[in-house]
Amino acid sequence: MRTIPVHIISGFLGSGKTTAIIRLLEQKQSDECWAIVVNEFGKISIDGQTLQSKSASSSVFDIVGGCICCSAKLYLKENLEKIIETKSFDRIIIEPSGLGGIEMVTEIVATIPNLELMPVICMVDITAFGHLKFQRNLIYQSQIRMADRIVFSKCDLTETPKQFNELLETFKSLFPGKLFCFTNMDIQVLFSPEIATDRSLAGTNPSFIPAHHLNDSNYVEYAFEFEGNRIMDAGELEKCCSGNPAVIRAKGNIHTKNGWKLFNYTLSGSHTEPCLEQNTNKLVVIAEKSSFELSEFRKKLFF
DSSP states (O other): OOOEEEEEEEESTTSSHHHHHHHHHHHSOTTOOEEEEEEESSSSOHHHHHHHHHOTTSEEEEEESSOTTTTTHHHHHHHHHHHHHHOOOSEEEEEOOTTOOSHHHHHHHHTOTTEEEOOOEEEEEGGGGGOHHHHTOHHHHHHHHTOSEEEEEOGGGSSSHHHHHHHHHHHHHHOTTOOOEESSOOGGGGTOOOOOOOTTSGGGSTTOOOGGGOOSTTEEEEEEEEETTOOOOHHHHHHHHHTOTTEEEEEEEEEETTEEEEEEEETTEEEEEEOOOOSEEEEEEEEEGGGOOHHHHHHHHOO
């Protein structure tokens, strides 16, 4: 029986999962057709739209409005069964929500005989280890501990080789068992030989809390939409986000004086890149529910 290899590319909010998948799509063999399953915490699929525009020879399946590791897990199974029925895909890439673990995802894949789970990849923003908020986040810790391969992103944002080495040492001290790390996403990362993580033993670590006990209930997502002819300033938008300590992620398609841009904000900063023209400005903001003041953020958003 032919089986389809399944690669899970996990990682916390803003760790670079979508960018990594785009790089993989650019490197894949032209005669292969991949299925990309994208799960977004919010109801607007910014990442799904971005991937669809970059994957002419592959198909993107969106699962929005909840994490596939909990509230949207049934949609994941339905999508995987649909992919199998088409019998035209050579490989499946799953991008879980940045607020989700991978236990549920791996269990669902394991229940489908036609699928073969490959070593799980976790994208890790190397600059995040300068933020105690990330270091202490249980979902973040779980994603790293449950992964087979670690790929560091945003290495170019470190100011000096010394700073990079210091951040790397911090990572090693927090996760001493993670020996197989990569500093960029290359297609060979999918096939690099190594011993996979034994997830059945992961819970024996006293500091480890399985993802079954974690959920996205501590976070809130808001979607803002403005008329398409309104000109947005990416710099002011970053100030708006960075000025609110509850905001941990923002992304969207904005109309700037230099054309339409995909805006991405994380705690390590923001960047923009060209995107297709849109009908409206759209921005998705994810924040810590306990300390986010919507009215105050909205006032600053209308800069």
